[in-house]
Amino acid sequence: MCGCGCNPCTISLTETLWSFLGALLGMGAVGYVQYVMLAGTDGVLLIGSFGASAVLLFGVPNAPLSQPRNLVGGHVLSALVGVFFAAHVPLPWLAAALAVATAIAVMHLTATLHPPGGATALIAVIGSGDIHALGYAYALMPALSGALILLVAALLVNNIPATRRYPQYWN
Template sequence: MNLGAPGHYFGKMRGITRGSPPRVNGAEILWSWVGAFLGIAAVACIHRWFLADTDLRLLIGSLGASAVLVYGAARSPLAQPRNLIGGHVLSALVGVTCWQWLGFVPWLAAAAAVATAIALMHLSRTLHPPGGATALIAVIGSDQVHAMGYLFVVVPALIGPLVLLLVALIVNNIPSDRRYPEFWF
């Protein structure tokens, strides 16, 4: 059975290019590593210095995914400041609202939060995939996260990405062959 035969389900699909993603050079890998290390370290240190004695959380999982985009794929439209900040903030608003209105049915709140966040990010041209995780965190987070209410939109969903952005503006512009951002708005 030839799986690559024309017309076969696994054959050539329209609009899909076969092959592996292109390799990046060692310098690109190094600058991505430096940016991600410094960005996440900055968020974690700010949390430790200013928020360690509070119930607030600055470091959330979706910021790790943002670091991949902002430092590892800095030219992607999904990694630009508008998307980074707008995607997290809008998604946090949606997530908190869905928890408050639908939290009595957690599966419904989770599904509505992620789906609505995606739709609103599309409509506002702020699509940032980690935003979906931020919306979900607002729903499935701990009692401490839920007790924050709309403060979750500021800490971590606004301040965390702002810190990543500040580090990206420095690190991504040190090498002459990298430029960040590609656009602001």
């Protein structure tokens, strides 16, 4: 089961196309901001964990882990956790492990579990010098900003067909 009550082996072509369109528009919007609006700046917006968020938001929009609170809270809290461990644990392998494990615990405790959040925490530790230079601002740009762009795309695309309703709940 995929969280929407359907058998994953029998997803309709129509649902597949809506998932494709949503992911294309959502990731396209994040990429557009990264490569056009932030061109010539040190702004970083496009991170790998957003690809996994797109799978949830557009592939299984009814799933509990795809809801807005999980998307936004999961990315922002995990970003903060990742930056903390990147800054305070000198061994990268240990910082990475602590960041992901703690991000999972924090997301559980705050009811914001979003699996791509683990990757957001990990990116804060193993990311480029540009990512490290952001410090705690990483929680705002890219984590919050990118999640909000994906959320707007999910609200628009997932409510066009009568077969989809997003979100299932806000809290």
